Amino acid sequence: MTSFGRVAARIDEARLWDRHEALARAGATARGGVDRQALSDEEIAAKRILLGWAGAAGLEAATDPIGNFFLRLPGREPALPPVLTGSHIDSQPTGGKYDGVYGVLAGLEVVEAMRAEGIRPRRTVEIVAWTNEEGSRFAPGMMGSEAFAGVRPLDAILPVADAAGVRVEAELARLFAAFPEMAVRPLGFPVAAYVEAHIEQGPELEAAGRQVGVVTGIQGKKTWKVAVHGEEAHAGTTPRRRRKDALAAAAAMIAAMHGAIVDADDVVRFTVGRIAVEPNAPSVVPATAVFSIDLRHPDGATLDRFGATVERLCADHAGPCTVAVTPLVDAAPLIFPAAMQEIVRTTAERLGLSPMALPSAAGHDARNLHIICPSGMIFVPCAGGISHNEAEATLPADLAAGARVLAEVLVQLAERA
Amino acid sequence: MTSFGRVAARIDEARLWDRHEALARAGATARGGVDRQALSDEEIAAKRILLGWAGAAGLEAATDPIGNFFLRLPGREPALPPVLTGSHIDSQPTGGKYDGVYGVLAGLEVVEAMRAEGIRPRRTVEIVAWTNEEGSRFAPGMMGSEAFAGVRPLDAILPVADAAGVRVEAELARLFAAFPEMAVRPLGFPVAAYVEAHIEQGPELEAAGRQVGVVTGIQGKKTWKVAVHGEEAHAGTTPRRRRKDALAAAAAMIAAMHGAIVDADDVVRFTVGRIAVEPNAPSVVPATAVFSIDLRHPDGATLDRFGATVERLCADHAGPCTVAVTPLVDAAPLIFPAAMQEIVRTTAERLGLSPMALPSAAGHDARNLHIICPSGMIFVPCAGGISHNEAEATLPADLAAGARVLAEVLVQLAERA
Numbered sequence: 001m002t003s004f005g006r007v008a009a010r011i012d013e014a015r016l017w018d019r020h021e022a023l024a025r026a027g028a029t030a031r032g033g034v035d036r037q038a039l040s041d042e043e044i045a046a047k048r049i050l051l052g053w054a055g056a057a058g059l060e061a062a063t064d065p066i067g068n069f070f071l072r073l074p075g076r077e078p079a080l081p082p083v084l085t086g087s088h089i090d091s092q093p094t095g096g097k098y099d100g101v102y103g104v105l106a107g108l109e110v111v112e113a114m115r116a117e118g119i120r121p122r123r124t125v126e127i128v129a130w131t132n133e134e135g136s137r138f139a140p141g142m143m144g145s146e147a148f149a150g151v152r153p154l155d156a157i158l159p160v161a162d163a164a165g166v167r168v169e170a171e172l173a174r175l176f177a178a179f180p181e182m183a184v185r186p187l188g189f190p191v192a193a194y195v196e197a198h199i200e201q202g203p204e205l206e207a208a209g210r211q212v213g214v215v216t217g218i219q220g221k222k223t224w225k226v227a228v229h230g231e232e233a234h235a236g237t238t239p240r241r242r243r244k245d246a247l248a249a250a251a252a253m254i255a256a257m258h259g260a261i262v263d264a265d266d267v268v269r270f271t272v273g274r275i276a277v278e279p280n281a282p283s284v285v286p287a288t289a290v291f292s293i294d295l296r297h298p299d300g301a302t303l304d305r306f307g308a309t310v311e312r313l314c315a316d317h318a319g320p321c322t323v324a325v326t327p328l329v330d331a332a333p334l335i336f337p338a339a340m341q342e343i344v345r346t347t348a349e350r351l352g353l354s355p356m357a358l359p360s361a362a363g364h365d366a367r368n369l370h371i372i373c374p375s376g377m378i379f380v381p382c383a384g385g386i387s388h389n390e391a392e393a394t395l396p397a398d399l400a401a402g403a404r405v406l407a408e409v410l411v412q413l414a415e416r417a
Numbered sequence: 418m419t420s421f422g423r424v425a426a427r428i429d430e431a432r433l434w435d436r437h438e439a440l441a442r443a444g445a446t447a448r449g450g451v452d453r454q455a456l457s458d459e460e461i462a463a464k465r466i467l468l469g470w471a472g473a474a475g476l477e478a479a480t481d482p483i484g485n486f487f488l489r490l491p492g493r494e495p496a497l498p499p500v501l502t503g504s505h506i507d508s509q510p511t512g513g514k515y516d517g518v519y520g521v522l523a524g525l526e527v528v529e530a531m532r533a534e535g536i537r538p539r540r541t542v543e544i545v546a547w548t549n550e551e552g553s554r555f556a557p558g559m560m561g562s563e564a565f566a567g568v569r570p571l572d573a574i575l576p577v578a579d580a581a582g583v584r585v586e587a588e589l590a591r592l593f594a595a596f597p598e599m600a601v602r603p604l605g606f607p608v609a610a611y612v613e614a615h616i617e618q619g620p621e622l623e624a625a626g627r628q629v630g631v632v633t634g635i636q637g638k639k640t641w642k643v644a645v646h647g648e649e650a651h652a653g654t655t656p657r658r659r660r661k662d663a664l665a666a667a668a669a670m671i672a673a674m675h676g677a678i679v680d681a682d683d684v685v686r687f688t689v690g691r692i693a694v695e696p697n698a699p700s701v702v703p704a705t706a707v708f709s710i711d712l713r714h715p716d717g718a719t720l721d722r723f724g725a726t727v728e729r730l731c732a733d734h735a736g737p738c739t740v741a742v743t744p745l746v747d748a749a750p751l752i753f754p755a756a757m758q759e760i761v762r763t764t765a766e767r768l769g770l771s772p773m774a775l776p777s778a779a780g781h782d783a784r785n786l787h788i789i790c791p792s793g794m795i796f797v798p799c800a801g802g803i804s805h806n807e808a809e810a811t812l813p814a815d816l817a818a819g820a821r822v823l824a825e826v827l828v829q830l831a832e833r834a
Contacts, residue, residue: 094649094696094704136698202654221653223699232511234805235688235711236638236779237619240679242802247689251671258665262657271652272664273699275692279511281553282640282690282709284805287511292699294652362653385659388651388701 007407008351010113013400019105020399023049023089024097033390034097038090038132038143039067039171044178046089050104050129051179057112059127062183065154066147067131067175070185073111075124075414081190083121083413084373085110085406086128087198087365088144092136096392098199098399102380104129106197106403113407121414123192130365137162139292140223140328145365148188149372163276193340193413194369197378197406199394201362203385210356211401213379214345218360218367219269219298220333222307225290226253226314230321232279232287243285244320247277250289252317260313261295261306268306269296269361298359300332334367340376347408353401362387378402378409424824425768427530430817436522437816440466440506441514450807451514455507455549455560456484456588461595463506467521467546468596474529476544479600482571483564484548484592487602490528492541492831498607499541500830501790502527502823504615505550505561505782512551513809515616515816519797521546523614523820530824538831540609547782554579556709557640557745562782565605566789580693610757610830611786614795614823616811618779620802627773628818630796631762635777635784636686636715637750639724642707643670643731647738649696649704660702661737664694667706669734677730678712678723685723686713686778715776717749748784757793764825770818779804795819795826 026046027036036042047069054061060072075082087103107127114121130148135141138160146152158169176184200206205213230244254272261270275291293310297303314325341357348355360377369375380402383393443463444453453459464486471478477489492499504520524544531538547565552558555577563569575586593601617623622630647661671689678687692708710727714720731742758774765772777794786792797819800810 092696092698092701094701134698135700136696139699141700200654201651219653232806233803234618234779235690236636236686236713237617237802237804238686239683240685240687241683245675245688247692248671248675251668251675251689254665254668255672258662258668266656266658268657269653269655270657271662271700271702272668273652273694273701273703274697275664275694276697277690277692279509279553280691280693281509281551281805282556283552283558283688283711284509284511284690285688286690294700296653362651385654386650387654388698389649 004350004408007110007113007117007119007411008404010116011109011400011403011407013396016105016109016399016403017396019053020097020101023101023105027091029094029390031390033392034091034095035093036089036091037093037137038134039168039175043090044175053108057115059111062185063179064185065187066144066157067172068144068148069129071108071127073114073125075121077122078124080123081192082124082126083410084126084128084191084194085196085410086130087196088130088133090132090134092134092388094390096387096389098392098394099201099387100133102199102399103197106399106406109403110407110410121411123414125410125414133365138168142363142365142368143168145368149368150188151368151371154187191369191373194366194373194375195378195406195409196364196366197380197402198364199382199387200379201382201385201387204358205356205379205381206383206385208356210354211380211398212348212353212355212405214341214348214355214357215336215377215379216341216357216359217333217335218363219296220300220303221296221329221331221363222303222327223329224293224310225326225328226293227324228289228318228321230287233285235283235285238285245285246289246321247286249317249319249321249323250275250291252319253314254291256313256317257310260309267297296361298333303333331363331367334370336370336376337374340374343409343412344376344378344405348405351404351408353405378405421767421825424527424530424534424536424828425821427533428526428817428820428824430813433522433526433816433820434813436470437514437518440518440522444508446511446807448807450809451508451512452510453506453508454510454554455551456585456592460507461592470525474532476528479602480596481602482604483561483574484589485561485565486546488525488544490531490542492538494539495541497540498609499543500827501543501545501608501611502613502827503545503547504613505547507549507551509551509553509805511807513804513806515809515811516618516804517550519616519816520614523823526820527824527827538828540831542827542831550782555585559780559782559785562785566785567605568785568788571604608786608790611783611790611792612795612823612826613781613783614819615781616799616804617796618799618802618804621775622773622796622798623800623802625773627771628797628815629765629770629772629822631758631765631772631774632753632794632796633758633774633776634750634752635780636713637717637720638713638746638748638780639720639744640746641710641727642743642745643710644741645706645735645738647704650702652700652702655702662702663706663738664703666734666736666738666740667692667708669736670731671708673730673734674727677726684714713778715750720750748780751784751787753787753793754791757791760826760829761793761795761822765822768821768825770822795822
C-alpha cells in the first residue's frame with residue numbers, strides 16, 4: 001500500500017483550478033457564472049470536455065439509463081464493489097463555476113494523482129457526474145442519484161417536463177445520441193463507499209478560517225408545488241366581489257408564510273423561488289398562480305411543524321380561489337456514519353489541516369448514496385457563503401486542500417478488503 | 418339625404434356574426450377564444466382577412482407609421498375631414514372573439530349597408546383598426562391611437578420591446594413587408610368625429626335587459642411597473658438575516674395593496690396581473706421581481722388618493738430590497754361631449770331601442786380620439802360581464818342592434834357641413 005500522503009502530494013493545484021475555468025466556458029454567462037442546466041446543450045458540451053480529460057487519463061467512460069456519467073479507474077480486484085466519488089455538473093440558470101463541478105474535478109484530480117504516483121488501488125475507483133442535481137429545469141432535482149439508489153423509479157422520472165414541455169426522456173435520447181460510443185450500463189450497482197467533495201455554499205468555514213469541513217449530515221428538506229386556481233377577468237370592469245384573483249391569493253399565502261416561518265436562531269430556511277402566473281397580462285385578473293416552496297431545517301420534528309404551517313397557511317389564504325398544495329420532496333435530516341466522518345477528519349488532520357465539523361445546509365446527491373452505502377462529504381470554503389449565484393467564488397488553495405483530503409480518503413477506502 | 422333608418426335596415430345580422438367567427442380563426446385557441454396579440458403573425462392573418470372583405474366592398478386601404486389600418490369609403494366632398502369609426506383587432510393572450518373586433522366589423526357592416534342602400538355620404542367614412550390597444554405584449558397599450566392623437570411620440574413607442582426582447586419597430590417592419598402594396602399615410606389627420614362601438618365588458622346592460630348603451634365617459638386609470646431588486650442566494654444555506662428576497666418583498670407589497678385598496682361601494686379596480694421573477698428557480702432566493710399594477714376609478718380625486726397608497730405601500734414593504742415604482746399610464750377620468758352622447762341616445766330611441774347611459778369601466782382608444790375630435794361610444798351587452806377571457810360571449814341580435822345605431826349615427830355625422 002502506498003504510504004500516507006504520497007497521492008495527496010501529486011494533487012496539481014493549477015490543473016485543478018484551470019479545469020474549473022475550462023469547464024465554466026460551457027454555458028458561460030456574461031456576468032462570469034454559468035447557465036448549464038440539466039440535459040442542455042451546455043451540459044453536453046461540458047461532458048465532452050470531461051470525456052477528453054478522462055480519455056487522456058486512460059479512464060473508462062460509461063453512462064446509465066438516467067444519464068449519470070461514470071469515469072472508471074479499474075482496481076487490482078475489479079470484482080470488488082468500487083469506491084465512488086463525484087457530484088454533478090449541471091447548474092442553476094444563474095449558477096457559479098464550483099457548485100457540483102468541484103466534486104467531479106476533485107475526483108478526476110485524485111485519479112490523475114494516483115496515476116502520477118503509479119498506484120493502482122485494490123478496488124476500482126469511479127468518478128460520477130450525477131444527472132440533474134439542481135432541479136431548476138426539471139423538478140425536483142437529484143434525479144440521477146435518486147434513480148441510481150432506487151429512491152425514485154425511472155418510470156416516474158422520464159415523463160417529467162421542463163417549462164417548455166420538453167420531457168426528460170427526450171433529452172436523455174439526445175444525450176445518448178451525442179455520445180454514441182459510450183457504454184450504457186444498467187441502473188445501480190453495489191458501491192463500497194461514496195465520498196462527495198463540495199463547496200460549502202454557506203459562510204461557516206470562511207468565517208472560522210478553515211480550509212476543510214467534515215460534513216456531519218444534511219438538514220431535512222420539504223418542497224411543495226402550490227397551484228392556485230381562480231378565474232381570469234377584465235381588470236377594468238370586474239368588481240372585487242366577483243373576482244377570483246389567483247395572484248392576490250398567492251401573494252397573501254406567500255406573505256403569511258414569510259411572516260410565520262421564522263425562528264429566533266435563524267436556522268429555518270423558507271423560500272418561494274419560482275412563480276408562474278396565467279395569463280400574466282397587466283390588465284387581466286390572474287386565473288392561475290403556481291409557485292414553489294422550499295423548506296429546510298436540521299431537526300426533523302421542527303421541519304414537520306413548519307411543514308404543517310405551510311399547508312395550513314396556503315389553505316387559509318385561498319380566498320375565493322381553490323388551492324392544491326402538492327408535496328414533492330420530503331427528505332428527513334440525515335447523519336453520515338461516524339466512521340465516514342472519522343476517516344475524513346483524521347485524514348485531514350494527518351495532512352496538517354484543521355478540519356471543522358459542520359452539517360450541510362444544502363442538499364446533495366450524497367443524501368441518496370447514504371441509503372445504499374457508507375457515505376460522507378468533504379467541504380471547502382465558499383466566499384461569503386454565496387452560491388446559486390454567478391458571483392460564487394472560492395480559492396485555488398482551498399480546492400487543492402480539499403482534493404488532498406479526498407485523495408488520501410479514497411486511497412484508504414479503495415484498499416479495504 | 419337618405420331618410421332615417423334606411424341604412425340601419427340594410428345591416429345584415431348573419432354576415433356581421435359570421436365575420437366575427439371568421440376573424441376568430443386567426444389566433445383561435447383550443448378553448449374557443451383568441452390569442453392574437455399586437456403585431457403578431459395572428460394579427461397579420463386577421464388583417465389579411467379584413468382586407469379581403471374591404472377590397473370586395475370597394476374600400477381603399479391604408480396604414481400609417483404605427484401600423485393603424487384604415488379602410489376608406491370616399492365621400493362626396495373628400496376634402497372635408499372624415500368621420501372615423503372602429504376599434505382594434507389585437508387581443509389579450511387568452512382573449513375573446515368580440516373585444517375590439519366588434520367595433521371594426523360593425524364599422525365595416527355600416528359601410529356595406531351604405532353601399533347596399535346606394536348612398537355615398539358627404540364626408541368620407543373611415544374604418545380604423547388601431548395598433549396594440551391591449552398592451553399585453555407591448556406595454557402600455559393604445560399605442561396606435563396615442564401616436565395618432567399625438568399623446569405619445571412615435572420615437573417613444575418604437576423601441577418598446579416584448580418579453581422576448583422583440584421591439585415594436587421590428588414588428589412594424591414585418592407588418593409593412595406583409596402588405597407591400599398598402600399606402601403608408603403620415604401619422605394623424607383632421608377628424609370630424611369618432612364613434613367606437615364595443616362590447617360593454619361589464620354586466621350592466623345584460624342585467625338591465627338593454628341592447629344598447631350610451632357611453633357617458635371612461636373611468637380614470639393609472640398603471641405602474643414595480644421593479645423589486647434583491648440578491649439571489651442559495652435557498653438551503655442562506656440565513657434569513659442575509660437574504661434580500663425580491664419575491665418575498667413583492668408578495669408583501671401585493672398583499673398589503675389588496676388589503677388597503679378597497680371601498681364599500683366596490684367601485685375601485687385594483688389588479689396585479691403580471692409578475693416576472695428572476696432567476697425563478699425553486700431553490701434560489703429570487704433576485705428580482707417585476708410586477709404590473711392597474712388601478713381604475715371614475716373619480717379623479719379618489720383615483721389620485723389610491724394612487725398615493727400604491728406608491729406608499731410599495732415603499733413600505735421593500736424590506737431589505739430596493740424598489741422602483743415607475744408610472745406608465747396616468748389617464749384622468751373623461752366625459753364624452755354631451756352632443757355625442759345625445760346623438761347616440763336619440764338615434765337609438767328613434768330605432769325603437771331603449772338605450773341606457775353608463776360609463777365605461779374599461780379603457781378604449783376613444784380616450785385618445787376624444788383629445789382631437791368629438792368622440793363617443795356605443796356599447797352592446799356582454800354575457801355575464803366576462804371579458805379578457807376566452808369565454809367572452811354575446812348575442813348576434815345585440816351586435817346587430819348596436820350596428821344599426823352606429824349606422825344611423827354615422828349617416829348623420831357624415832352629412833354634417
